[in-house]
Amino acid sequence: MKKIIVLAGLLFSVSVHAQDLKTKFNWHNLDYKEDGVRGISTEKAYKELLKDRKSSTVIVGIIDSGIDIHHEDLKSKIWVNKKEIPGNGIDDDGNGFIDDINGWDFLGNSKGEDVHAEQLESVRVYNALKKKFGENPSKKQIKKNKADYELMNKIYEEIEADRKEAEQYLPLYRNMYSALSEATKVLQKAAGTETLTTSLVQDLKAENLDRKGREAKELWLRMQQFGGISELKRGVEYFEEKVNYNLNYSYDARSIIGDNPNSLEYGKYGNNEVVGPDALHGTHVAGIVGADRNNNLGVLGVANDVEIMVIRAVPNGDERDKDVANAIRYAVDNGARVINMSFGKGYSPNKKWVDEAIEYADSKGVLLVAAAGNDNSDVDVQPQYPNKFSAKGKEFKNWISVGAINFEEGEKLVASFSNFGKKGVDVFAPGVAIYSTTPGSEYQELEGTSMAAPVVSGLAALLFSYFPDLTHHQVKDIILKTVVKVPGAANPAGKTLEDLSTTGGVVNAYEAIKSAIGIQ
Template sequence: MVNKIVKQSLTRKWGVALAFCALTLAAQAQKPNWLNMDLQKDSVFGISTEKAYNELLKGKKSTKVLVAVIDSGIDTAHEDLKQVLWVNMKEKKGKAGKDDDRNKYTDDINGWSFLGSAKGNVAYDNLELTRLVREGRAKFGDASKMPSDTTGLAKYKELEEAFEQKHAMAQMQYKSVQSFTAVVDSVIAGTGKPAPTLTDLQAYQPKNQPEARMKGILEQQLQRYPDVVAFKEKELKPALDHFKEEAEYQLNVDFDPRAIVGDDYKNVNEKYYGTADVTGPEADHGTHVAGIIGAVRNNAIGVDGVADNVAIMAVRAVPNGDERDKDVANAIRYAVDNGAKVINMSFGKPYSPEKKAVDEAVKYAMSKDVLMIHAAGNDGLNIDSVASFYPSRYYLDGKGEAAAWIEVGASSPSDDENLVASFSNYGKKNVDVFAPGVAIYSSTPGSKYDYHDGTSMAAPVVTGLAALIRSYYPKLTAIQVKDIILKSVVKVNHPVMVVADRMPRSVSMTDVCNTGGVVNAYNALKLAATY
């Protein structure tokens, strides 16, 4: 679930793209720390973290809480994170190559990666749909050599059809972004400037209707960027790169990077493989998530995380593509076995062929009093109505669900009909709460900082809150902490806009999540004190 919201917005009709850009710009017009601000005091729909620290936590002692971030990797050298990274004291830093704690994960100083080996790291991988189609083609692909056992043939045909549709859609989106870029280039050429500024744009007379519409979009974007070329580099280039990645890796049945890991991939029970390199080749997403949770507070650099006394464990299991169930199950078990009390999972996919293995790992986490926080996804869908979205709290055997699990949608800073982020999945049954997820400013690799959007950003807000509660009230169980977070939301009493059946609709907040509100640190800590 790597952050691709702006990329997606560019492939829609420009009117929708313009609306989303306006929403993002409105968020960024606020202070970078808006997610921690208070609605009444600051007029932005943050979670009142600063109010909680100032009014409820001064002088109180806390206990360090270990939080696992299962993600794409974390930049362990980041200036605002290196002080809060978990350090496995049983592993001796000076003895590289020796498994000092004998847990069969050699040199796991800050965590572990299930996406690599001494030979290198997996950067890109297929979508799960691609992997399933590849398996199906190997079994059923040649009609003249159809196996005698045709079990699964009907399902394979469904998957093949879904794959072809997705492949065609990706090609169409790629052409759409190319067309968008061509109009931008036309506007740039028309201004006669190598890097037109907002003033240059305002003075430019468009030659046609596409240029006129593009001028409006660019004028809004240049409230955020110094010139059009900077906008292209930051927004259009990543979008074009994304669709290239789709074609070459994610939707390419001939691409399979797993050999570099060196495990027996078909053995879902295998646990001991991987590498101690928890940064990996692409740590942007995980580094951003980690900063939201626990970047060092009040150090006069970067950003302030939600929680002030955490150790962050990096568990790398999410490539650029779909995560694999085996890796997710092992990542959860690794986090639990090493003491994590909260696990952040900002990833998801629509197929889970080894869900049973993931379920067993989730059950294990439940037995060890671990709270799991999961991002609801960025497809703008009612996930009560879709067939599946994984990982999920519901067990495949139909015997219950994970009790200590919170599903999180993304909200904007606006206390109006635009509160629910246009990209956020929602669901009265399957989404528990909303949290800030639009234009969230946090850490990125190389000791840098940037804005990202997504439920991937909303989930760590809740993870940080859960860690904060467990830190100041360490006797509370995972289920009690979940109960506190859900009961203490700020209720939203006005209508909000969502997309249903491809049309914008005005609905109640209780129609988009079961609590009908946005998480709030101040309310939660007040409530925690009564338990």
């Protein structure tokens, strides 16, 4: 699930202009010694280590919500399947997918219709268990299936607690959105323009405003620090979707696709429409990996020579194991060297399918990079799926799990939302206030381990690009062994990075490339 972070009752992802950023532009690519922020030293690596080296193009598969393939900063970097003739309705390359020009949508049907919202996996698991036990299970049935019965009750409590929270926040957000909408109208009239900026509203003199105008100004400025009206609107939509779809026991999104959820059906369902109804998350992720570095527009991707393969499998809700497994296989079969997976969930009823796909990727030399999750929890105790361990406890050799750091130091270094784990999280990377691409050739500052993972995916692609003879295991080993250690407490609990991850450090492009040069 693409989880929106809620903090202090407000959505904590902010739409801003470059001049209003919380920290330095492109901070995740900057160098701590030279720039004063703990980026991964990408710019320093390009300037000092890569300037006279040749690169080769690397395909990065991004499994996500969809990507705006026409974005000004991404359109030159979108993968094109040259073996496919666009729009002829024929599977020209024989890969099982008709007209898959830029990737594939595992959340659509042959009519071009797409799933937008989905249930949480917990709801789907609960429904299956409820069907198994019925309304009045016998004591004998409960005793015989004790573990499942306890799981069903546990999940039900989780769902209802989540529903209660959503139902509490929804009217709050609706009221704030309504109030801010009215305040905006008042200020537009007072300013004589429909376009309001912070400086313009600040310059409105109190003596020229009536009481309603002064109250509108105060409210508008206060809410701007939380993203303003666009973020409140997103908040309303987020909680509406939780109540109406994510936590709705009877909602059936899969009927749109018309597949059999209990069968993999690789190449038998979906469509080639890779943007989807909500491409915000995927577009932002794509920009972090490989936004055009040479067009003098927008932002700078970590990797300068990539093609982004778009694989849509993550709805507003929990992704299905079936789609994840098929998405991984699709990326592998069509040439991806790196696969970014900025999503996750608490249950995985068909984990075996995903495990097999991960092993398939390993056999083909493909590296998988995954977000650790945004629940501020220990994944060694409460796993997020998919993860680096198989159902049998085997650790996958082609997997990197990524937690998020902040641009601030000391006890604020590890992002307050980031998951962690001495065994389950490998590295940390910048994931707070990351300014990247959003649909409509716009740019936005978002945060989450969803943003930290593509920083690492970009670094992996960079290594493959300049050092094509490296294996995927070598690239992983280089990334993990060249992390920068940061002494001292990294969170308010006094834990260090050593306590919170397997490597105890933050990824660093400069050190990784130095290591790769030594191996070459």
